[in-house]
Amino acid sequence: MADLEYRVIIGLEIHVHLRTATKMFCGCELVYDQQANSRVCPVCLGLPGALPVMNKKAFEYAVLAGLALNCEISRFTKWDRKGYYYPDLPKNYQITQYDLPFSEHGYVEIPTDDGQVKKIRITRAHLEEDAGKNTHTSGNYSRVDLNRAGTPLLEIVTEPDMNSGSEVRVMAVELQRIVRYLGISDADMQKGHMRFEPNVNLIIIKDGKEYRTPIVEIKNLNSFRALERSVNYEVVRQLEEFDRTACVMVKGNKTTRGWDDAGQQTVLQRGKEEASDYRYFPDPDILPVVVTDEWFEEIRGRLCELPLKKQMRYMAEYNLSEYDAGVLTSERTNAEFFERVVKAGGEPKRVCNLITQVGLKIANERGCSLAELGLKEVDIVTLARMIGNGDISSSAGDKVIHEMIVSRKEPEQIIRELNLIQKSNAGELVTFVDAVLAENAKAVADVRSGGKKSKAAIGFLLGQVIRRTKGQANPEIVSDILNKKLN
Numbered sequence: 040m041a042d043l044e045y046r047v048i049i050g051l052e053i054h055v056h057l058r059t060a061t062k063m064f065c066g067c068e069l070v071y072d073q074q075a076n077s078r079v080c081p082v083c084l085g086l087p088g089a090l091p092v093m094n095k096k097a098f099e100y101a102v103l104a105g106l107a108l109n110c111e112i113s114r115f116t117k118w119d120r121k122g123y124y125y126p127d128l129p130k131n132y133q134i135t136q137y138d139l140p141f142s143e144h145g146y147v148e149i150p151t152d153d154g155q156v157k158k159i160r161i162t163r164a165h166l167e168e169d170a171g172k173n174t175h176t177s178g179n180y181s182r183v184d185l186n187r188a189g190t191p192l193l194e195i196v197t198e199p200d201m202n203s204g205s206e207v208r209v210m211a212v213e214l215q216r217i218v219r220y221l222g223i224s225d226a227d228m229q230k231g232h233m234r235f236e237p238n239v240n241l242i243i244i245k246d247g248k249e250y251r252t253p254i255v256e257i258k259n260l261n262s263f264r265a266l267e268r269s270v271n272y273e274v275v276r277q278l279e280e281f282d283r284t285a286c287v288m289v290k291g292n293k294t295t296r297g298w299d300d301a302g303q304q305t306v307l308q309r310g311k312e313e314a315s316d317y318r319y320f321p322d323p324d325i326l327p328v329v330v331t332d333e334w335f336e337e338i339r340g341r342l343c344e345l346p347l348k349k350q351m352r353y354m355a356e357y358n359l360s361e362y363d364a365g366v367l368t369s370e371r372t373n374a375e376f377f378e379r380v381v382k383a384g385g386e387p388k389r390v391c392n393l394i395t396q397v398g399l400k401i402a403n404e405r406g407c408s409l410a411e412l413g414l415k416e417v418d419i420v421t422l423a424r425m426i427g428n429g430d431i432s433s434s435a436g437d438k439v440i441h442e443m444i445v446s447r448k449e450p451e452q453i454i455r456e457l458n459l460i461q462k463s464n465a466g467e468l469v470t471f472v473d474a475v476l477a478e479n480a481k482a483v484a485d486v487r488s489g490g491k492k493s494k495a496a497i498g499f500l501l502g503q504v505i506r507r508t509k510g511q512a513n514p515e516i517v518s519d520i521l522n523k524k525l526n
């Protein structure tokens with residue numbers, strides 16, 4: 040088994056809750072963590088005679104997502120009923136889009152390990168409504184909460200273009216960034232705003248022949264970690280199963296498995312239904328949607344630069360590392376704040392350090408965005424310039440921006456009050472250096488010996504000088520003086 044040559048093939052189905060004020064086909068408020076069954080009405084309860092009405096905003100959000108996923112947007116789309124019986128589905132059918140989804144044939148670009156991008160093709164994206172929620176507690180009964188029933192749900196289906204658990208994870212993270220950038224979903228995993236269902240199988244090469252293992256769909260994963268781990272688990276399980284049974288993919292042997300987080304394994308659930316089992320048919324209660332040119336252009340006008348493009352632009356234009364650019368672009372408002380500071384004249388790398396190392400940390404603690412910290416763009420520009428000029432050290436810069444957020448004072452005032460101006464005057468610093476050299480004959484000897492200890496010793500002496508100046512000495516200048524004196 041260990042020496043089998045194989046390739047992993049993964050397609051992904053993603054469900055995303057759209058952030059609208061009300062549900063997909065009724066006026067019930069969309070809220071989380073409210074009393075069970077407090078946000079329901081005849082429509083989402085499926086009472087006889089109730090008529091659904093499409094949420095226009097949800098449709099616009101979905102089209103915006105379709106555009107961001109580079110899909111062809113259909114100008115005519117209709118609604119279908121997908122029939123199945125389950126306690127959390129009071130109508131006994133789900134309103135969805137079967138043969139005429141609003142968008143098809145797109146792609147998403149994801150970053151690869153070697154700094155390139157890979158295209159993952161999107162088969163289709165359609166709109167539907169979510170079901171309610173069953174809670175299985177103790178006792179021989181379950182609770183049903185229908186507050187979630189009717190939540191607008193964007194379903195995205197990819198082609199089987201991913202080849203590892205980590206790649207699926209990257210794709211999922213990228214989709215999360217995209218829907219957040221578009222402002223169409225909070226995509227909060229904890230609240231179940233995003234759920235993943237990977238389809239996994241392997242192509243195994245044995246004795247020059249290719250074998251495909253049966254496809255397994257892993258249901259309802261609600262964290263990136265579970266997504267990656269369940270796929271990795273499936274790869275090993277399928278290899279082992281092939282080795283044992285030589286079972287290969289044939290029509291109808293696709294199965295569904297769940298992820299057991301405690302046991303860190305996938306567990307067989309059932310054979311997969313065919314589309315015919317769902318008895319799809321057009322919903323006679325809802326009109327098809329026709330997207331006019333005018334409406335289409337209006338929605339397209341809301342597109343923005345997408346996160347990966349932005350991240351790569353930051354790397355090219357501002358010479359930032361992939362990591363820094365990733366942190367800055369992880370949220371759109373933060374990226375926009377950064378861009379405003381740079382536009383106001385801030386040196387990008389220094390601005391990045393200031394706002395990611397201190398600003399973002401405080402913003403996270405306060406649960407707000409960078410822009411909401413009350414920082415003025417020009418103040419950050421000033422601070423970055425003072426660090427660049429060597430007026431203050433970069434560690435002092437961190438102190439200053441922290442203080443700017445807490446006290447809302449201007450940087451010059453804080454620097455004065457905290458006495459942070461760096462001593463860069465060589466004449467003044469020589470006195471400190473001489474004193475330190477006189478007191479540390481051993482370290483001086485170590486440096487002059489040029490041996491292994493020399494590097495550590497010079498670091499030690501530098502530290503001593505900076506300490507003597509209460510952290511105000513400019514380390515570069517002290518370094519120069521030390522080198523001159525000791526060589």
Ligand code: ZN
Pocket residue numbers: 062065066067078079080081082083084189
């Ligand atoms: Zn309702």
Ligand code: MN
Pocket residue numbers: 054167194
């Ligand atoms: Mn679905």
